[in-house]
Amino acid sequence: CNRPIVLPKSSEPVNLASANVTRPSLVARSLLRAGAKGGHVCPLPSNWMRFSRECRLRKSSEFIRLRREGKWLPGRYFHVQASERAGGSSPSRLGLSVSRRIGPAVVRNQVKRRFREIFRSMSSEFTASLDLVVIARKGVDDVPFSDLNQQFAHRLKGWRNASLSE
Numbered sequence: 001c002n003r004p005i006v007l008p009k010s011s012e013p014v015n016l017a018s019a020n021v022t023r024p025s026l027v028a029r030s031l032l033r034a035g036a037k038g039g040h041v042c043p044l045p046s047n048w049m050r051f052s053r054e055c056r057l058r059k060s061s062e063f064i065r066l067r068r069e070g071k072w073l074p075g076r077y078f079h080v081q082a083s084e085r086a087g088g089s090s091p092s093r094l095g096l097s098v099s100r101r102i103g104p105a106v107v108r109n110q111v112k113r114r115f116r117e118i119f120r121s122m123s124s125e126f127t128a129s130l131d132l133v134v135i136a137r138k139g140v141d142d143v144p145f146s147d148l149n150q151q152f153a154h155r156l157k158g159w160r161n162a163s164l165s166e
Contacts, residue, residue: 051116055123057095066101070080073155076126077140077148078115080155081133092126094119095133107141114145118152 055061068081085093098108109136115134140148 015136051094051120055093055119057093057133062093062131063095063097063133066131068090070131070133071159073159075137075151075155077137077143077151079135080152080159081135082156082159083131085129085131090129092119092123092132095131096136097133098136101138102136103141106123108136111136111141114148115152118149121149122153122156 057066066081066083072083073080073082094116096112098111100108102108102111115136119132119134134152
């Protein structure tokens with residue numbers, strides 16, 4: 001989910017999730033442009049920004065299980081359903097539900113990209129394997145990315161504290 005990118009001339013991996021990068025695709029373009037100007041072209045795989053299959057909830061049965069067994073974390077702009085999963089070695093997974101009420105396809109896709117990036121940046125902090133479903137609500141497209149990130153982190157912290165006290 002959160003694989004570092006190793007540049008050819010540097011031995012240090014570059015982790016885009018921990019860097020202050022708002023649009024990682026711009027970083028890739030600038031790296032490729034630098035290569036076109038005579039520098040080294042970064043050998044990025046074609047799917048380096050892809051949200052891999054093991055990090056996604058894909059089946060409707062997985063969404064239904066979370067609906068029944070997961071903890072409901074309501075919010076103004078989005079709801080989260082969270083559940084710990086057995087098998088700690090497997091990565092945490094994210095499912096997104098963004099209805100047509102949010103807006104046209106371009107807006108819905110932007111909302112999904114934002115939540116994927118928030119999940120990607122936070123996935124290294126998860127101590128257990130989690131299944132999360134984010135249900136977007138109307139108005140989420142107008143909220144700044146930093147506020148969404150902060151609200152998402154706050155919800156998960158509240159859930160972790162509540163699950164530890166039980």
